[in-house]
Amino acid sequence: MSQDIQTQFRHIPVMVDEVCALLISDPSGIYVDGTFGLGGHTKALSSLLNVDAQLIGIDQDQTALAQFSPTSVQQSLHLECTNFENLDQVLTDLNVNKVHGILLDLGLNSFSLDDPERGFAFSLKGPLDMRFDRSGKRTAETVVNEYSEEDLANIIYKYGEERHSRRIAKRIVEMRSIKKLTQSEELREAVSRSVHPQFRNKSLARVFQAIRIEVNREIEVLSKILDTAIQVLAPGGRVAVISYHSLEDRMVKRYFRDLSQDVPLQPGMWEDEVKIPLLKVITKKPVTATPAEIEMNPRSRSAKLRVAERTAYASK
Ligand SMILES: C[S@@+](CC[C@H](N)C(=O)[O-])C[C@H]1O[C@@H](n2cnc3c(N)ncnc32)[C@H](O)[C@@H]1O
Known part of the structure; x- marks a missing residue:
C-alpha cells in the first residue's frame, strides 16, 4: 500500500465511549487491548486512565502496529505482535499476574480491509491471502x-x-x-x-x-482467549468483546451466560460449598451503536458489545 493511502487512512474505533465506560474498573489498573489495530480504543482508554495505569496492546498484524506512535499515550504501553491466544505468555513475560480489563474488538481493521494485497475484500483485486498474521x-x-x-x-x-x-x-x-x-x-x-x-x-x-x-482460526482463538481472560482478570476486572457477526456474538453470549450461572448444590455437597459463578454479566443485552455513530461509521452497524466482570470471590 502506498504511503499516500496509509496517511489518508483514518480508522474510527467502534462504540468507543461505551467501551471506555463499561471497561474501566480501576483507573490505575492494567488494561489489555487484545486487538490493538490502529490503537483507536487504546488511545481513548488512555485519555481516561491515570498516568500510572499500564497498557498492553496485542495485534498479530505487524502492519497495523507499525502505524502507531507510542508517544500518543501517557501511560506505559507495551506492544506485542502476536495472536491474542498467547495472552498468558505475554503476561508471564511481562511479569504481570492479573489485569483489570481486556478488550477484544474482533475481526480486521479497515486499513487491512482496504489493502488489495491482503485479499480480504471481495470488491478488490488481489491475491487470495486473508492472513491477519x-x-x-x-x-x-x-x-x-x-x-x-x-x-x-x-x-x-x-x-x-x-x-x-x-x-x-x-x-x-x-x-x-x-x-x-x-x-x-x-x-x-x-x-x-x-x-x-x-x-x-x-x-x-x-x-x-x-x-x-x-x-485465521478465529473461532478457536476466541474460545481460547475467553478461557484465558477468566484466569488473568483480577476480581472486579472486566472483559469487553465487540463482535461483528452472529457466530462470534452467540459464542460470547453463551460463554458469559454459562459462567455467570449459580453452580447448583450437588448431592453430597455442603451448603457452604456452593460455588459462586466466575462471571457477572454486565450487559444483559448486547450494546449496539447509536444511529448517529452508524451514519458516521457504517462499519459499526453490525457491531455488538458484550461485557462481563470477574466475580470477586469466585471459588476457582
Ligand atoms: C477491528 S480491528 C481493531 C481496531 C482497534 N480497536 C482500533 O480502534 O484501531 C481488529 C484487529 O485485531 C487484530 N486481530 C484479529 N484477531 C486477532 C488475534 N487472534 N490475535 C491478535 N490480533 C488479532 C486484527 O489484525 C486487527 O488489527
Whole structure:
C-alpha cells in the first residue's frame, strides 16, 4: 500500500465511549487491548486512565502496529505482535499476574480491509491471502485449493451461514480442477456463478468471511482467549468483546451466560460449598451503536458489545 493511502487512512474505533465506560474498573489498573489495530480504543482508554495505569496492546498484524506512535499515550504501553491466544505468555513475560480489563474488538481493521494485497475484500483485486498474521502458513489460497469439497461447503455454511454453500463449494472445485485459484476475483467468480445476481453481494460477503475465519482460526482463538481472560482478570476486572457477526456474538453470549450461572448444590455437597459463578454479566443485552455513530461509521452497524466482570470471590 502506498504511503499516500496509509496517511489518508483514518480508522474510527467502534462504540468507543461505551467501551471506555463499561471497561474501566480501576483507573490505575492494567488494561489489555487484545486487538490493538490502529490503537483507536487504546488511545481513548488512555485519555481516561491515570498516568500510572499500564497498557498492553496485542495485534498479530505487524502492519497495523507499525502505524502507531507510542508517544500518543501517557501511560506505559507495551506492544506485542502476536495472536491474542498467547495472552498468558505475554503476561508471564511481562511479569504481570492479573489485569483489570481486556478488550477484544474482533475481526480486521479497515486499513487491512482496504489493502488489495491482503485479499480480504471481495470488491478488490488481489491475491487470495486473508492472513491477519502474514507469517502464518495457511492462506485463503491454501483453503480454497486444498480443502475437500465437503470441508469447503461445511466452512462456508458454518462460518458464513451461506445456504448455497454446497453449490459454491462444487463450483470452486470445478474451477480449481482446471486451474489453481490464486486471486480474489477468481473466488468472486466462483461465487457469482453459483448464486442468483440478486443475492450475489451478500453471498460474496459471507463466503469471504467464512474463508477468512478458517484461515485465521478465529473461532478457536476466541474460545481460547475467553478461557484465558477468566484466569488473568483480577476480581472486579472486566472483559469487553465487540463482535461483528452472529457466530462470534452467540459464542460470547453463551460463554458469559454459562459462567455467570449459580453452580447448583450437588448431592453430597455442603451448603457452604456452593460455588459462586466466575462471571457477572454486565450487559444483559448486547450494546449496539447509536444511529448517529452508524451514519458516521457504517462499519459499526453490525457491531455488538458484550461485557462481563470477574466475580470477586469466585471459588476457582
Ligand atoms: C477491528 S480491528 C481493531 C481496531 C482497534 N480497536 C482500533 O480502534 O484501531 C481488529 C484487529 O485485531 C487484530 N486481530 C484479529 N484477531 C486477532 C488475534 N487472534 N490475535 C491478535 N490480533 C488479532 C486484527 O489484525 C486487527 O488489527
